[in-house]
Amino acid sequence: MPADLAVIGLGHHGLPLAQAATAAGIDTIGYDTDPRPVAELAAGRSPVDGSLTAPEIRRMLAGSFRPTTDPAELGRVRTAVLCAPTPLGPDRTLDLTAVTEAAHALAARLRPHTTVLLESPVPPGTTEGLLRDVLETGSGLRAGRDFHLAYSPGRLDPGSRTHGFAGTPKVIGGLTPACTEAAAAFYGRLTDKVVRARGPREAETVKLLETNFRHVNIALVNEMAVLCNELGVDLWDVIRCAETKPFGFQAFRPGPGVGGHGAPVDTVGAHRPLRLVELAGQVNERMPRYVVQRAATLLNEHGKSARGARVLLLGITYKPDLPDRQGSPADEIARHLMDLGAAVSYHDPHVPDWRVRELPVPRADSLYEAAAHADLTILLQHHRTYDLHGLSVKAQLLLDTRGATPAGAAHRL
Structure with a gap:
């Protein structure tokens, strides 16, 4: 027909x-x-x-x-x-x-x-x-x-x-x-x-520019997140204030990595590489390891070792409120935690089962009970169903990679 x-x-x-x-x-x-x-x-x-x-x-x-x-x-x-x-x-x-x-x-x-x-x-x-x-x-x-x-x-x-x-x-x-x-x-x-x-060609290059614009700016705030942590500065408050400027600034926020279907393209065929995009890719690709580093440091500061620690990952999709896991940093973060000897579990209302290295990752049924039981809870994706205030009360130790918790309620990226 x-x-x-x-x-x-x-x-x-x-x-x-x-x-x-x-x-x-x-x-x-x-x-x-x-x-x-x-x-x-x-x-x-x-x-x-x-x-x-x-x-x-x-x-x-x-x-x-x-x-x-x-x-x-x-x-x-x-x-x-x-x-x-x-x-x-x-x-x-x-x-x-x-x-x-x-x-x-x-x-x-x-x-x-x-x-x-x-x-x-x-x-x-x-x-x-x-x-x-x-x-x-x-x-x-x-x-x-x-x-x-x-x-x-x-x-x-x-x-x-x-x-x-x-x-x-x-x-x-x-x-x-x-x-x-x-x-x-x-x-x-x-x-x-x-x-x-x-x-x-102009229309094709529009896509190239839009995708790379996103990744370069995310890389900038990811580097700022690392710097601000070292300086003891609240980056999330910095961004809140900066975005009040009515011109010349667009707010991007850091995270545990960059997921999604739009991959940055730092080289186009035989043409010269886009050096800034290449560097941005390197910055963003380091973020999962940085999150694991922060997690190990937090555990150590609270008298615990990453080896044998119970770590709960919250939200393993690349975007909130969707089941799409394309490019999500959760897999790499879980692998690095496992390499350190941590016992990893997860909670995500949109993902009924999850495998890392071909092995099933235990899924928490009760979020609050799992957070109370875990030595460290890491928020990777802020789904709408998560009550972060209640979670911050229940969790023994909470690392928020999305800046979604109230100020002072968790350790933020």
Whole structure:
């Protein structure tokens, strides 16, 4: 059955796009080569990363959304959006394998007048280079003449109640002016504002800048956290005061590490490395070890050794109130604590089971009882369900890596 839209890749980018399109009344198919997420979605179940809830999935299915693994469906749409994952490879560049595979699947079935959009994070030049070559070779059609081709960076804030799809401006850059307008016509049905870039390279670089901006600024406050601890300064109070400045400052807050799907890119193909981003990555990657160092110091100051200590980790997801653990620093922190001989357990209302080094980590059922029993409790993620005032009273020793507890109620990062 024909559809208006094909979303290729049903991950944390693709599903919210499909949800927005379905809500706008657009007949949408969701294509993925992995049958597991497709089967879960078809059954109305929430994806593992929690990007959408089960009721939201069921509402999509009741509307005009169909998940599928059949590539033949791709030849029956007017618009196709590639949302394949692009993780960092061993050489610290983005791995475009999934994007290439998605492009091949689409190219074999691409029809004239189709609008093809890429949303995956990619190095500048990918849309008019790799993607265009695969599509033209596989279809015999020419981009800009027989079909429209454009790039639009994904800009989702998972779990946010403030920045929804419609309220987040969509940047687009087309291969030709006509390609840009075709993309604008599509995204104009989903969002309140469309921003036209000069071309695909500029739109691709927007994603690069936005992602690296986040990581560089987090690295700055992470370094400030280490410095302020050494100086005996309350960094959280410093940030509270600094963010009252109405210009020239944007508040970022430190943490035990940087998780999420948007990895910093400090080198782009054969181009020169981004030295500041490279350094920021090194700073952020040190934070899990720093948290463990602080934990061992706190235990020692209270007459206890890390070896044999009972350590409770609270919140092991990368973002509050979501089950997504992509890039969460909790795994590395747990490994380092175990290396010191600590007995690690955890509590997280969104994660029913957790394995580190292929071994199950004991899950606490009663938060207060577990905190009272543990020699040290470490807050890694501040979920909304946590009563931090009550927790600070019950815990023997509490290390807050998020600055979420009241001043003086815990040892803060």
